[in-house]
Amino acid sequence: MAGENIRCQVLVIGSGPGGSITASALAARGMDVLLLEEGQNLRNDSCAPFSSEEIAQKYRSGGLNPALGNPNIPFVEGCCVGGGSEINSGLYHRTPAEVLANWRERYQVRDLQEKDLEPQFEFCEKVLHVQLNPGRVPAAADKLKAGADRLGWKSREVPRWYEYSGPISRERKAQAKRQTMSQTFVPAFLEAGGRLLSGIRAQKLAWENGRWNTIGVRGSESVQINAEAVFVCAGAVQTPALLRRSGIRKNIGNSLAMHPTVKVTALFDDEINTLEPEVPAHQVTEFSPRICMGCSISSSAYLALAMTDYPELQQALRAHWKQMAIYYAMIQGPATGMVRNVPFSTAPLVRYSLNPENMRSLSEALRNLCRAMFAAGATTLYPSLSGFAPLRNEGDLDRLPVALSAANTNLMTIHLFSSCPMGEDLNLCAVDSFGKVHGAEKLYVNDASILCTAPGVNPQGTIMGIARRNAMHFADHAS
Ligand SMILES: Cc1cc2nc3c(=O)[nH]c(=O)nc-3n(C[C@H](O)[C@H](O)[C@H](O)COP(=O)(O)OP(=O)(O)OC[C@H]3O[C@@H](n4cnc5c(N)ncnc54)[C@H](O)[C@@H]3O)c2cc1C
Numbered sequence: 001m002a003g004e005n006i007r008c009q010v011l012v013i014g015s016g017p018g019g020s021i022t023a024s025a026l027a028a029r030g031m032d033v034l035l036l037e038e039g040q041n042l043r044n045d046s047c048a049p050f051s052s053e054e055i056a057q058k059y060r061s062g063g064l065n066p067a068l069g070n071p072n073i074p075f076v077e078g079c080c081v082g083g084g085s086e087i088n089s090g091l092y093h094r095t096p097a098e099v100l101a102n103w104r105e106r107y108q109v110r111d112l113q114e115k116d117l118e119p120q121f122e123f124c125e126k127v128l129h130v131q132l133n134p135g136r137v138p139a140a141a142d143k144l145k146a147g148a149d150r151l152g153w154k155s156r157e158v159p160r161w162y163e164y165s166g167p168i169s170r171e172r173k174a175q176a177k178r179q180t181m182s183q184t185f186v187p188a189f190l191e192a193g194g195r196l197l198s199g200i201r202a203q204k205l206a207w208e209n210g211r212w213n214t215i216g217v218r219g220s221e222s223v224q225i226n227a228e229a230v231f232v233c234a235g236a237v238q239t240p241a242l243l244r245r246s247g248i249r250k251n252i253g254n255s256l257a258m259h260p261t262v263k264v265t266a267l268f269d270d271e272i273n274t275l276e277p278e279v280p281a282h283q284v285t286e287f288s289p290r291i292c293m294g295c296s297i298s299s300s301a302y303l304a305l306a307m308t309d310y311p312e313l314q315q316a317l318r319a320h321w322k323q324m325a326i327y328y329a330m331i332q333g334p335a336t337g338m339v340r341n342v343p344f345s346t347a348p349l350v351r352y353s354l355n356p357e358n359m360r361s362l363s364e365a366l367r368n369l370c371r372a373m374f375a376a377g378a379t380t381l382y383p384s385l386s387g388f389a390p391l392r393n394e395g396d397l398d399r400l401p402v403a404l405s406a407a408n409t410n411l412m413t414i415h416l417f418s419s420c421p422m423g424e425d426l427n428l429c430a431v432d433s434f435g436k437v438h439g440a441e442k443l444y445v446n447d448a449s450i451l452c453t454a455p456g457v458n459p460q461g462t463i464m465g466i467a468r469r470n471a472m473h474f475a476d477h478a479s
Pocket residue numbers: 013014015016017018019036037038039076077078079080081082083084085087088089090091092093200201202203233234235236238239242414415416447448449458459460461463
């Protein structure tokens with residue numbers, strides 16, 4: 001394959017939700033589309049969901065990516081055909097109306113009313129079978145709901161992109177299958193005549209003689225792809241890195257945002273955890289979109305990781321893991337992140353900073369989460385703070401600082417966006433209202449990067465709705 005040259009009408013780089021939906025929408029409109037993916041094309045049953053094998057196979061760098069700052073925030077991305085959709089929990093939200101209003105006003109995004117996105121949301125919801133769990137709700141989710149109810153806070157079960165089967169009733173656990181991109185939009189794309197190339201990383205783009213020439217690498221081999229138009233959909237970190245490597249830098253990689261997330265492991269008297277990992281889909285929405293609280297996967301491997309701040313309790317964990325579950329609180333983080341390339345490295349440098357006000361919001365989020373857990377009957381809480389004594393009752397909450405300290409707070413995130421914001425404000429935005437890179441010919445971004453700010457809800461619904469809207473706009477205007 002050394003030096004192979006491929007031609008296509010449209011090249012889509014990255015096969016996560018943004019890229020798969022773009023590629024399948026354009027192929028369905030009769031275009032000659034090539035979908036390029038750095039990661040491998042793995043069978044859905046190549047590993048168990050949420051297992052350590054899944055982390056090794058499908059996560060970028062085994063899940064170890066740091067955003068450097070004060071504090072550092074580890075982040076997680078998918079790297080396989082389907083991107084993040086292959087490893088995520090499937091919690092689905094449409095974009096909150098107030099978030100869209102902010103993007104229209106502050107970033108001057110055109111045609112982004114709820115009604116503009118509704119047909120796109122409806123389409124994606126149907127393809128992905130977005131629905132509530134018709135079976136038994138995991139016990140950890142019941143606890144969060146009970147805590148919220150006792151405090152008089154709003155909470156709800158969030159729908160997910162899962163197909164359910166088996167004898168279904170609220171008393172029994174339903175068989176559930178995650179509706180990833182590799183199960184849905186990628187097969188539809190291939191059926192419509194699209195071509196998929198996996199295991200090839202796009203290295204650089206160059207505009208030559210009125211077309212885009214993309215250099216891709218697979219090991220030591222190189223591939224050149226010549227396309228009329230390119231959609232970069234490599235995710236909120238890799239998209240700006242690729243564009244910057246290609247000399248395209250205006251407002252690119254200067255405004256990465258995320259949902260900084262703090263966690264609490266809760267111990268109850270009764271058993272709430274099982275060997276089979278379940279996704280508890282309830283969230284407390286009382287403070288949304290500013291603060292969102294929910295339940296995490298609490299398999300024994302995840303519990304062991306969550307309890308690294310309490311090394312003396314690893315033994316107790318073995319005895320009590322069935323009574324323990326992990327919960328999270330996340331905030332709408334500011335757009336202060338930077339993505340830059342480092343010579344001789346394929347991993348971009350990511351910096352992200354939180355200010356004292358953000359650390360106060362995180363403390364408020366953590367305090368509220370702990371209140372909900374105590375109201376649910378938790379006997380001990382282990383927040384993700386190093387060197388912090390466990391919390392044993394409501395009174396102990398006074399020990400939480402008014403602002404979390406960068407020195408001992410262990411945050412993480414799985415939600416990244418906004419590194420190439422969309423809109424018509426040329427001072428702020430990298431791409432126009434439909435994803436076209438300002439100042440470049442036939443070059444588009446159509447993934448999490450173009451969300452103007454942190455949406456405050458799980459983002460994939462927004463990414464999918466906007467990606468489909470932009471792909472349809474491109475197809476409608478292609479001459
Ligand atoms: C553990 C986890 C749980 C999550 N849970 C939820 C949830 O419940 N609900 C929700 O809404 N969101 C969730 N998310 C977030 C959601 O998965 C992401 O927001 C979404 O996948 C982002 O889509 P994307 O298309 O922008 O990028 P990605 O999904 O990151 O896809 C980008 C793709 O591009 C490929 N790529 C990158 N660089 C290159 C290159 N140079 N050349 C070729 N290919 C490249 C990558 O390998 C990747 O496959 C979760 C994320 C994680 C990690």
